[in-house]
Amino acid sequence: MKPPSSQRALLALIALLLCVITVHAQNAPVAPRVLKLSLHDTIQPISASYIERGIDEAARSNASAVLISLGTPGGLLDSTREIVQAIERSRVPVIIYISPTGSRAGSAGFFILEAADVAAMAPGTNAGAAHPIVEGRQLDPVLKEKIENDAAAFLRSYASRRGRNLQAAEDAIRSSKSYSDQEALKLNLIDLTASSDDDLLHQLDGHPIHRLDGSAQTLHLAGAAISFLQPSLRERLLSRLANPDLAVFALVIGVLLIYLEFNVPGTIVPGSLGTLLFLLALFGLNLLPIHHTAVFLLFAALALIVLEAKFPSHGILALAGTLSLIFGLLTLVDGPIPEQRVHTSTAVSLGIAFGIISFSLAFIALRARRNKILIGPQAMVGASAIARTSLSPTGQVEIRGEIWQARLLNPASAPIPPGSTVYVRAIENLTLLVEP
Incomplete structure (x- = not known):
């Protein structure tokens, strides 16, 4: 039995409305989405890994742009190159924004800023002082010139294609010049200044950019939703271990606990905890530039402190061992910026404490061995x-x-x-x- 003609007409009308709604939904514009990353740390392998992961995630999720909030004193040149390469090959436009007010993009951060599709700064920020330093040492003129030329060529390789002011950019390398937000804008080192993320995206709506492959693209960021990509637990942990002060602290405490386990066998806890801290310290130090001569100083310090307990020298051996330990810790990690070096206060306090404790333990153990065992x-x-x-x-x-x-x-x-x-x-x- 067929339905009445009126019912058939109603069903046809409903089907037509459903088709119109479906087509309209498919053709409706999708609100743009911006993936935000935060790099407020030294530039080292873990921060480089975080930026690379964020850029890959933005491409995978079809984000309209990647917004990197930057504030760094600088860091390692190898990690800087990795971040710049990730920006250059990104399928999603990358916006570098030095923020909030008071932040800076010093040294390696300046290279990253100039690599962006869009470079922006908040009021009261600065960038520059990008003169390369090799592990904080004084360089002979020839080697210094080679390093400067290499760094300048690296910056020119992408800054020219971004339309930046090459002379002003090179001055940040060769003369260690630093620029305020207004100076950087006037010298065409950045594209714009903005007071907030929303202000930045509003100004960039309809803004044309030129990608490194030569293609032109217009940004459509009106009403864009900003989603923040948190560093993973692994990245947060390893970033802490890449702190030189924390790494040497874990190293010294770990060695002391292991030494205590040898002096008091069977306690288990000190040995287990000491081994864990020692391995974590080695992992953290592996992320940092290490002076191998400082490692020999640390071994020499341990030998001298132990020898003082066995061959009393009125404290001369212990003093020499403690001084070797302090100097070894102080020069163990020697990065290109002060934030990637062991602070003097940390090295001195740890060296003196380790020298006193280890000498006392060695002396007690030696005296116990010499005592006659009576039953x-x-x-x-x-x-x-x-x-x-x-x-x-x-x-x-x-x-x-x-x-x-x-x-x-x-x-x-x-x-x-x-x-x-x-x-x-x-x-x-x-x-x-x-x-x-």
Whole structure:
């Protein structure tokens, strides 16, 4: 039985409306989405890994742009190159924004800023001072010139294609010049200044950019939703371990705990915790530039401190070991910026504390080995006891929870009343010879 014509018409109208709604939904514009990353740390392998992961995530989720909030004193050149390469090959436009007010993009941060599709700064920020430094050392003129030329060529390789002011950019490298937000804008080192993320995206709506491959693209960021990509737990942990002060602190405490385990075998906890801290310290130090000569200083320091306990030298060996330890810790990590070096206060405090504690442990262990091990009644010689009866000259004493017969070592001595303390001087046929 067929439905009435009126019902068929109603069903056809409903189907038509559903088709129109579906087509309209498919053609409706999708609100743009911006993935935001935050790089407010030194530039090192973990921060580079975080930026690379964020750029890949933006491409995978079809984000309209990547917004990197930047504030850094600088860091390692190798990690800087990795970040710049990730920006250059990104399929999603990358916006570098030095923010909030008071932030800076120093040294390596300036290279990252100039690599962006859009470079922006908040009011009251600065960028520059990008002169390369190799592990904080003074360089001979020829090597210094080579490093400067290499860094300048690296910056020119992408800054020219971004339309930046090459002369001003090179001045930040060769003359360590630093620029405020207004100076950078006037010199065409950045594209714009903005007071906030929303202000930045509003100004960039309809803004044309030129990608490194030569293609032109117009940004459409009106009403864009900003989603923040948090660093993973692994990245947060490793970023903390890449702190030189924390790394050497874990190293020293780990070695002390392991040394304590050797001196007090069977305690287990110090050895296990010390091994964990030692391995974490090695992992963190592996992320940082290390002076291998400083490692030999650390081994020499340990040897000198142990030798002081075995061959007393009136503290000369211990002092030499402590000084070697302090100097070794101070020069162990020597990055291109102060934030990637061990602070003097950290090295001195850890060195002195380690020297005192390890020397004390070594001395106690050596003295314990030299002491004769006594068992049985002979072990009570030299110990104190409590008189339980009057000693005149014989009686009973309590020692180590046991009652023993005792006799005064000098029978002519005055009697000793109960409760008095006596010292065991010898033992004769299971009778303790005591004196007051």
